[in-house]
Amino acid sequence: MTQTVKSPQTQRKPGIHFRAGQVYRRKDLAGYFPSIDRDLGRFVQEGKLCKAAQGLYYVPTQTPFGQSPPPESALVAKFLEDDRFLLFNPSSYNSLGLGMTQLYNTTVVYNHKRHGKFKLAGMEFDFREKPNFPTSKQVNREFLLVDMLNNLDQLAEDHDKVLQQVAAKLPTFDTARLQKAVKAYGSARTRRLMSAWEATAHD
Incomplete structure (x- = not known):
């Protein structure tokens, strides 16, 4: 599953595709969002991202048994x-x-x-x-x-x-x-x- 998350118009990059199983470091996403920590918190709350460790996030894969982490x-x-x-x-x-x-x-x-x-x-x-x-x-x-x-x-x-x-x-x-x-x-x-x-x- 792919989700397109748009960045504010003031940002140079138009958006990022969150693909199931993808893993990101905080710095990978910082260029897309001016308030990176606030936005990361929101994405985690919404279930678009899960926190794997400090500064490390992943897009969960939806299964019949719930959310699954990446390989x-x-x-x-x-x-x-x-x-x-x-x-x-x-x-x-x-x-x-x-x-x-x-x-x-x-x-x-x-x-x-x-x-x-x-x-x-x-x-x-x-x-x-x-x-x-x-x-x-x-x-x-x-x-x-x-x-x-x-x-x-x-x-x-x-x-x-x-x-x-x-x-x-x-x-x-x-x-x-x-x-x-x-x-x-x-x-x-x-x-x-x-x-x-x-x-x-x-x-």
Whole structure:
């Protein structure tokens, strides 16, 4: 759904189209309205906009169950003002076949600009600033294993049991991709673990 919101005639810009799912920063809209804070308050009251965080707004999507926020990727991109990031949930480690079962309700965001936990549109995001991470299309089983080992201390799992399972299941991972992931993304501890397991495998 698209709504056209007209600016006063004295403004240079004639109006702006509010499209469902669109995310805006306050500064994106300031050029359209002379009393931006008052107008934003009015749009929120009228339901044309919803506030996602300080200075961050979105146009809700109407569904049979009520208003729905935009996709996480759209919120994060506008929050960071950058499209270089990786979104994932630690629950995805459960797909590795290591007996992990914990579920997590926080989305992790690897990025180059912000660090800390933030709530956007009522959803929790754990922003972690990192110099290097893959794109979503490059994420594979081997990256998830390396990333899980990097973050094992933060997971609500039996750490010793997980490490035993990793050692037993290493042959099921692609060796070349795993070595590449360890080199590109592995922490010092993860690299030591992998080196020890490789040495044991060759004994």
